[in-house]
Amino acid sequence: MSMTEEEKTRYELQSYMFKALAHPVRIQLLDRLKTRSWCVCELAVEVGIDKSVASKHLSQLKEAGLIDDEKRGTQVEYRLVAPCVLELANCAVGMVLENRKRKLGLA
Amino acid sequence: MSMTEEEKTRYELQSYMFKALAHPVRIQLLDRLKTRSWCVCELAVEVGIDKSVASKHLSQLKEAGLIDDEKRGTQVEYRLVAPCVLELANCAVGMVLENRKRKLGLA
DNA sequence: TGCAATGTTTCCATTATTAGCAACAAGAGG
DNA sequence: CCTCTTGTTGCTAATAATGGAAACATTGCA
Numbered sequence: 676m677s678m679t680e681e682e683k684t685r686y687e688l689q690s691y692m693f694k695a696l697a698h699p700v701r702i703q704l705l706d707r708l709k710t711r712s713w714c715v716c717e718l719a720v721e722v723g724i725d726k727s728v729a730s731k732h733l734s735q736l737k738e739a740g741l742i743d744d745e746k747r748g749t750q751v752e753y754r755l756v757a758p759c760v761l762e763l764a765n766c767a768v769g770m771v772l773e774n775r776k777r778k779l780g781l782a
Numbered sequence: 783m784s785m786t787e788e789e790k791t792r793y794e795l796q797s798y799m800f801k802a803l804a805h806p807v808r809i810q811l812l813d814r815l816k817t818r819s820w821c822v823c824e825l826a827v828e829v830g831i832d833k834s835v836a837s838k839h840l841s842q843l844k845e846a847g848l849i850d851d852e853k854r855g856t857q858v859e860y861r862l863v864a865p866c867v868l869e870l871a872n873c874a875v876g877m878v879l880e881n882r883k884r885k886l887g888l889a
Numbered sequence: 890t891g892c893a894a895t896g897t898t899t900c901c902a903t904t905a906t907t908a909g910c911a912a913c914a915a916g917a918g919g
Numbered sequence: 920c921c922t923c924t925t926g927t928t929g930c931t932a933a934t935a936a937t938g939g940a941a942a943c944a945t946t947g948c949a
Contacts (some may be wrong), residue, residue, distance in 0.1 A: 686806040686813070688879065689788075693803035699793040701873065702800075703785070706793070715896060723785075725939055730897055740880065740924095749895045749946045753928090759873075764796045766866075773847065805907085822926060832909055837927055839907095856916050856925045 695739035695763060700724065701732050702764060709761055714750040802846035803867070807831065808839050815849060821857040836877055 688776055695701065703722055707713055713721070719729040733753055736742045744753045755761075801812045802808065810829055814820055826836040840860050842862070843849045848867055862868075 682810075687807045689809045690804055690806045693800045693809075694936095696800035697797050697804040699790075699797045702796045703789075710878075716894085726896070727898080727940080728938055734897085735888045746896095746946090749893090751896060763873075764800075807907095823924085833926070834910080834928080835908055841927085853916090853926095856923090869938060 685721070692739050695735050695741060695749070696760070696764070700728075701736055704732055704736065705741065705755065705761060705764070708753060708755040709758065712745075712752040712754040714747075714752050716750065718753070799819065799846050802842050802848060805839070807835075811836070811839055812848065812862065815860060816865065817854075817863040818862040819859040821854075821859050825860070827831060852858065856874055 715729050718727040742753050743756050744751050826833040849860050850863050851858050
């Protein structure tokens, strides 16, 4: 309604970012990248999915600016760009759990 | 693969939280709730969507523990529970934009 | 060059998300 | 009781997201 183009863009950018985080596999990938760089094949095995699927998830995380990649021979190493995101994720799970506790307490 | 049940649950909880934030309309709703409480009908008009759609988005945000509601006569007022989420959202958009800038700089 | 290893892209089938309308539920007030 | 207002839920059609297989591209190395 009374929404400027700039506001609209901002809402879309923000949701785009969160969309990248809105999948358990992508969270798990970020969690693995917390300690060191991993190549796609390693991550695929670790998470238990096809390499093509892993590649697509990683691509989405990269588009959102959360990770970055670097070619090393035949393999591509991905690394975490914004480690703060994971603390953010932990904060998130804390919030959900607290909410559930609260609900159970009332009900 | 080497994933415990506890880890799996955590990844799902975290992604569940982010999924609630992964839609421009829900971000906009949170943005409106930043200043004061709003009822569903107000928000629906403000955002320019049907009241049923607004109700469903709000329900999802509530399930994630981001907002809470209270009945007042025939209407339901929603209010923000975790204001920190919005700073988080701003941080997110900053990250994406910075990433794009960086990419444009290189390309 | 030939071949193996690694990633990405394309395609398809399946599932999930979303919007909007209509039906329904709960209160408020005459 | 009747009706108006407000929200929620059920339903359907349209769209988006996902996984996996296969094709393709790139690199390293014998």
